[in-house]
Amino acid sequence: MSRKNETPVLIASLLITVGLLGGGVWWFTRNGNLNLGSIPGVEGDSASSNTSSVSSAPSSTGNTLADVPVPTGLFNYGGSTTWAPIRGTVDPLITQTHSAFQLRYTDPIGIPPGSGAGIEMLLNNQLSFAQSSRPISPDERQQAEAQGYTLKEIPVVLEGIAIAVNPGLPVEGITLDQLRDIYSGQLTNWSQLGGPDLAILPVSRSLDGGTVEFFTGTVLGGVTLASTVSIANSTTEALRFVSDNPGSIYYASAPEVVGQCTVKPISIGRQPNQLVKPYTDPYVPPENCPAQRNQINSEALRSGDYPLTRRLFVIVREDGQLDQQAGEAYANLLLTQQGQTLLNQAGFVPIR
Structure with missing residues (x-):
């Protein structure tokens, strides 16, 4: 067969191949539940152009302290003196259960400890999370927003x-x-x-x-x-x-x-x-x-x-960092059935 006669055949074969491939992709996306947005590097209609780095708290806190996933590391925390019985009786059991989740209580320098001092230290990046006996104030929320993140209060117990x-x-x-x-x-x-x-x-x-x-x-x-x-x-x-x-x-x-x-x-x-x-x-x-x-x-x-x-709160910086994971994990530990029982034994009233 001459080269001149081969050309139309090659073109026709190529068109048929492209048509079959296109039809296959169409069939899979319609019937095979192929989601291009779930493929790394490919954006579908439901995929966001920016990937969020904020870690969400577990949807279920579980029954025991051991059920809660925690990050690894040393985390400074502090704040309200109302939390002293919790720091003395509950927190040691948390670190005993999760030895890689190390908690270090940190007092402010030059001022008495308290909810306000703890939240101020959290805003100044001196604490991983804060313990508070009051909600976040509007001024504290504004300070956080000025630094590019938000503060979240997680209620854990009543007193x-x-x-x-x-x-x-x-x-x-x-x-x-x-x-x-x-x-x-x-x-x-x-x-x-x-x-x-x-x-x-x-x-x-x-x-x-x-x-x-x-x-x-x-x-x-x-x-x-x-x-x-x-x-x-x-x-x-x-x-x-x-x-x-x-x-x-x-x-x-x-x-x-x-x-x-x-x-x-x-x-x-x-x-x-x-x-x-x-x-x-x-x-x-x-x-x-x-x-x-x-x-x-x-x-x-x-x-x-x-x-x-009133309610007591764990205060967390929502900035997508490891400290946020630590604060959310700490709150979820206290919200387990075992955590609520331990808080009750320490003189507080469970909210779950």
Whole structure:
């Protein structure tokens, strides 16, 4: 056959081959569920032109600490002093279960520890994640956005604020209005509340803490603490002051107050006939402590009958980095059934 006659045949063969290949691709994409967007380097209609580097938290936290996947490394964390019982009892079990997931508590330098200090350290890249007893403030959100990422708050447990007085004070409970009037300086003597003729000595932590922010916002309605309120550097210092001074009063996280041997937790309520105890009956007097201790009234906190409750949060930077994975893993560990049980044993109220 001549070269001139071969050319049309070759062209026809090529056209047939191209047609068959094109038809095959069409058939597979229509009937074979071939998704070009799932092939590396090929973008289909459903594929994004930019791949996100943000790691999402596991959709299920599981039943035990061992069920939660965690990143490997050493991660600094810190913040609210309310979390102290959790750091002391729950976190060691986490690191025992996941030995490669190392947690190092880090205090701020030059200022007292607290929710605000922890979030500030997180914004300054000094912490991998923060523990907070209050939500993220609008100002903190703006600071994060200015740095190119967002902050996320993950609620993990519920707790109450308890009111502590000297064990010898014959006052069993007060209303929220009376508590407000004490810390705003309008009530100055226990005789005004049916107690003895004894000066009221209110104590508070510094304004940097999440507990103080919650208290001033919820109880005082945004009013500042009176000048007569003594400021303690720590809850330990404040409870010692209450123990030594018959007219003193202090507020703090319920797990830090209810089980103490040297102070008395009292009832609070929205109305005089609605006083609710932060502890379960029967009351354990100081002379029976520490062999016996008062226990948190979890049911009253969970139901809302006890009027001063709040959620605790793990605060995470959403920037797609390893620290984000660490913070989300830590929150998911606490949200497992085992984690919630451990938090309950530490004096907090499960949310799952």
